[in-house]
Amino acid sequence: MPELPEVETVRRGLDARVVGRRVSRVEVGRERTVRRTSRDAVISGLTGTTITATGRRGKYLTLSLDSGDAVMVHLRMSGQLLLAPSGTVRPPHTHVVMHLDPSEEHPDTDELWFVDPRTFGEVVVFDPDEVDTDLPEFARLGIDPIADDLTRSHLRRIVLGRDRQMKALLLDQHVIAGIGNIYADEILHRARLRPDRRSSTLTGQQITRLHTAILDILGAAIAAGGSTLRDAQYVDLMGEGGEYQDAHRVYGRTGLPCLTCGRGTIVRLVANGRSTHLCPRCQR
DNA sequence: AACTGTCCCTGCAAGC
């Protein structure tokens, strides 16, 4: 599932291959993908504009347009952004197609597809000056641990300033933006903290470990191009999978020995309606 | 304030 490292990998692909190009034509298939506004708003907002920059906050991807508007893309569960030469046969569930003119670096005409079987994802054209009303939850997003500078003292305030279960806290996009189910489990395991550990009880040493774990794991996952699970949908802009799944120590390893302590067995339980993986021996 | 449950949707896997 696309989380911060996967979205960042897609953003880098867009930066290299889409920025500077003009959108000559737009097709919107399924209306649900553009439910925030409308088919017409997305088509008219994009057609004829040139993409000038990319951005990311948490799992939200943005494209700046020379019109002054911007596009927000959220992949949610199963969304993909894929770049393909014009005329390539499209996969099922291709809901939005942007036709891209050639540019100096990119001599061919391409199509940028938004593909999304489960249709939870969305594409929105919005006015950045009106983000509070156009995309209220985007405006209320918490700190991005990679794009912003998440210092230890900031994390300390976040953790001790409330009394939440640690996993729920990491997953709360209004507190820290970008961590999803996979990386929450990996981070808590690296920090040796139980998912149900109360945030207000963390020691200074545990906060330091958590801080290091967040930055190290997200950084390593970005360097590896994200995680592509066996069943999963995540691939980058060119359709390539990531490598970080090979470094997972708990996610999807139910019943296998803990790679850190060598003696515990990874268990899976359900918390907040989300599957949670941990080593009961390492994590306190 | 924090937590639980529900909903949205599709593809895949397990169970009968």
Add this chain to the structure above:
DNA sequence: TGCTTGCAGGGACAGT
């Protein structure tokens, strides 16, 4: 083999 059922999950939202 072929059906049905359940599960996965991001995030908004309502209710406790």
